[in-house]
Amino acid sequence: MEYWDIYDRNKQKTGRTMKKNDWHMKDGDFHLTVLGVVRRKSDGRFLITKRAENKAWAAGWWEVSGGGVMAGESSLEAVLREVKEETGLSVEGWEGGYLFSYSRENPDEGDNYFVDIYRFTGEFTEKDVVLQTEEAPEFMLADPETIRQFAKEGIFLHYDSIKEAFEA
Numbered sequence: 001m002e003y004w005d006i007y008d009r010n011k012q013k014t015g016r017t018m019k020k021n022d023w024h025m026k027d028g029d030f031h032l033t034v035l036g037v038v039r040r041k042s043d044g045r046f047l048i049t050k051r052a053e054n055k056a057w058a059a060g061w062w063e064v065s066g067g068g069v070m071a072g073e074s075s076l077e078a079v080l081r082e083v084k085e086e087t088g089l090s091v092e093g094w095e096g097g098y099l100f101s102y103s104r105e106n107p108d109e110g111d112n113y114f115v116d117i118y119r120f121t122g123e124f125t126e127k128d129v130v131l132q133t134e135e136a137p138e139f140m141l142a143d144p145e146t147i148r149q150f151a152k153e154g155i156f157l158h159y160d161s162i163k164e165a166f167e168a
Contacts, residue, residue, distance in 0.1 A: 003071040004031045011101070011114055017071045030103065030112040034079040035066035035158065037099075037119040037165040038091060045143055046166060047087060047129065048150075049136035051157070062140070062150050063157035064165075066115075075116040083120070087139070088130025094122035102161050115158075119165050 002020040005013050007030040018024075018031065025031070038047040048062045065086040069078040076098070083091050096119045105112045129139055140146075144166045151159035 002068070004068050005071045006030070007032055007114060011103075020068060025112055027107060028112075030114055032069040032075060032078075032114045032116065033066060034069060034075055034082060034116045034118065035064050035162060035165075036079040036083040036091065037064050037117065037162070038083060038087065038089060039096075039119060039121045040141060041095070041121050041123050043141075045141040046147060047089075047124075048140050048142050048147065048156075049086065049131065050138045050140075052133075052135060052137055058157050061155045061157050062142075062147075063136075064162070076118070079116070079118045086132050086135060089124055089128060091120035091122060094120040096120045099165055115161070117162055117165050 003017040004020055006016040006018055006025070008014055009028055009030070011030070014029070039045070040047070048064060051058055051061050051063060053059050065083045067078070067082045069075055080092050083089055099117045099119050101114055101116050103114045126141070131137065131139055147156060147159070147166055150156035151163070
């Protein structure tokens with residue numbers, strides 16, 4: 001069973017944990033997630049993946065790698081792990097790093113969270129990408145305009161919250 005640390009409104013660990021996806025958080029409790037934007041240096045294109053069609057939420061939408069920060073794990077450790085698990089790319093040591101954070105409160109759903117956004121820039125080829133196909137069966141190297149178009153169509157996850165990560 002995977003556990004996540006619980007944070008307070010100031011993004012400080014409370015010393016308590018929760019089971020992954022156990023949406024019974026108290027008011028003022030948050031969990032931490034990460035998103036890793038991966039950019040290819042040679043052409044400025046971004047690696048995006050398409051969510052599996054069997055996902056309960058946002059099935060078939062495009063996104064960047066990310067997920068929950070496990071209990072005891074740092075935000076940076078989590079984003080490096082998630083990018084590696086989901087794309088096969090090891091971005092440790094690449095240009096970039098932490099960009100910004102945002103938060104959401106969903107008291108009716110018991111799901112309040114912080115999201116740390118990272119961007120990593122380095123060289124890789126399509127052959128270097130090895131997807132976790134049960135999560136994301138396909139990928140694309142997209143320019144910012146293609147990503148904006150997917151967002152306009154309502155099929156790019158988190159775009160409004162992370163769009164500045166796709167800017168130079």
